[in-house]
Amino acid sequence: MPGQPQTDPVVPRARVANLANALTGVRLILVPVFLAFLFVGDGHETFWRAMAFTVFTVAVITDRLDGALARSYGMVTEFGTLIDPLADKALIGAALIGLSMLGDLPWWVTVVILARELGVTLLRLVVLRHGVIPASRGGKVKTTVQAVAIGLLILPLTGAWATGAWIVMLAAAVLTILTGVDYFISAVRDSRGRPARQ
Structure with missing residues (x-):
């Protein structure tokens, strides 16, 4: 109304502690677990390689889920925008370096x-x-x-x-x-x- 100060509409901000960011955190935690399984024994034991594959697959799935959740349910945060690509690079980098160290x-x-x-x-x-x-x-x-x-x-x-x-x-x-x-x-x-x- 005339004579009253204009205020900007309040834009809701997503909380940092949300499911999408939690999944990103899980992916970061899975990186050392994946490496531990990958290097068990001589690094070429069938059971442990299958376990490493399982952990890697779960981590990749969390990457797909956290992005979809963040976009669909308004969970995008500055923290998530920063940490999500770092988690991706940590997982891929760890896998590549680990496989190269094993000669694979x-x-x-x-x-x-x-x-x-x-x-x-x-x-x-x-x-x-x-x-x-x-x-x-x-x-x-x-x-x-x-x-x-x-x-x-x-x-x-x-x-x-x-x-x-x-x-x-x-x-x-x-x-x-x-x-x-x-x-x-x-x-x-x-x-x-x-x-x-x-």
């Missing part, structure tokens, strides 16, 4: 994937003042293929199954490079004031 994955694959993830993270920080560049569909596909490839390599597969696991991992490496280049191009466009590719 060439170090060049681990270096390529981790270098891309580190580069994209640094790029996000650089362009943060221009706004956040949303994840592309290619990036989401890359993440899924990476998870499938790592899961297959964790399992004690032989023969054609092992060959299939390697094909998926090579596809993940290629997607990692391509999406990294795509993200860089989008960031450059955004920093110049042009719309970034969605």
